[in-house]
Amino acid sequence: MQLANHSVKSPVSIQAKNILMQFNQNILFHADELSFSQGDVIYLQGDNGSGKSTLMKLLAGLLSPSKGQIHSHGFKQAPWWRTQSLLGKAVYLHQHPYLFEGSVKYNLTYALDQRSLLPEQRKKRIDQAINMAQLTDLLSHHASDLSGGERQRLAIARAWIAQPKLLMLDEPISNMDKQSQSLVVAMINQLKQDGTGLLISSHQTCGLTALCQQRWHIQQNTIHTSMHVPRVEAVHQTNTTEFHYGTTN
Numbered sequence: 001m002q003l004a005n006h007s008v009k010s011p012v013s014i015q016a017k018n019i020l021m022q023f024n025q026n027i028l029f030h031a032d033e034l035s036f037s038q039g040d041v042i043y044l045q046g047d048n049g050s051g052k053s054t055l056m057k058l059l060a061g062l063l064s065p066s067k068g069q070i071h072s073h074g075f076k077q078a079p080w081w082r083t084q085s086l087l088g089k090a091v092y093l094h095q096h097p098y099l100f101e102g103s104v105k106y107n108l109t110y111a112l113d114q115r116s117l118l119p120e121q122r123k124k125r126i127d128q129a130i131n132m133a134q135l136t137d138l139l140s141h142h143a144s145d146l147s148g149g150e151r152q153r154l155a156i157a158r159a160w161i162a163q164p165k166l167l168m169l170d171e172p173i174s175n176m177d178k179q180s181q182s183l184v185v186a187m188i189n190q191l192k193q194d195g196t197g198l199l200i201s202s203h204q205t206c207g208l209t210a211l212c213q214q215r216w217h218i219q220q221n222t223i224h225t226s227m228h229v230p231r232v233e234a235v236h237q238t239n240t241t242e243f244h245y246g247t248t249n
């Protein structure tokens with residue numbers, strides 16, 4: 001796969017080998033080998049309670065597997081004080097996203113503080129995100145006053161601005177009406193074009209899952225991997241909102 005914006009020379013990846021996850025004595029899932037790299041767009045499927053969120057937390061370094069190893073490749077070395085070296089590499093966007101205390105605008109601009117964008121590039125990217133997520137009228141609102149769907153839109157806009165190399169989205173369009181869903185699909189599609197690796201869990205096949213080329217399916221405690229061929233109706237749903245934004249880096 002061609003990566004539009006991120007470095008093609010050394011795509012980053014997270015690799016899991018012979019992992020097994022269990023809580024107490026109950027085995028949740030195991031997998032021989034999983035690879036999540038820049039440029040991958042993977043649909044994570046599984047019934048309620050099959051372990052989709054848990055798998056994302058393992059890949060984000062928020063939990064450790066009961067057995068097996070998870071390694072990252074191609075990232076800058078973690079700072080010496082970080083004992084869990086996976087943290088901060090593949091970004092995990094929770095179903096009920098954490099937002100900072102403060103306004104919608106603060107939440108959007110804070111995401112860029114650590115980045116080395118020029119001020120005009122920074123402003124352009126923030127303005128694009130506000131536009132795409134249709135947050136203009138909400139900018140001065142306190143983030144804690146937003147509805148569930150608005151919170152998810154804000155969290156995805158924030159991730160879009162920060163443009164991580166690997167992003168995991170846990171049920172990103174649950175709680176959303178059709179209009180918000182199509183805004184989010186357009187933002188995620190833009191991240192895909194930029195070469196961001198995406199792992200997306202969703203209960204229903206839709207415009208979002210139609211963006212995916214691979215599928216990880218948690219079934220009977222095993223993670224099965226395969227190519228993903230979206231259904232024709234789902235592909236049409238990706239075209240509901242069109243954006244033609246250039247990218248800043």
Ligand SMILES: Nc1ncnc2c1ncn2[C@@H]1O[C@H](COP(=O)(O)OP(=O)(O)OP(=O)(O)O)[C@@H](O)[C@H]1O
Nearest residue numbers: 023024028046047048049050051052053054055171
């Ligand atoms: N820290 C924990 N301790 C014990 N059990 C846990 C813990 N975290 C998750 N579980 C259990 O592991 C199982 C999988 O949870 P998980 O949230 O990963 O599933 P999921 O596939 O994301 O579910 P859903 O589709 O409903 O969001 C559930 O039965 C859950 O109760």
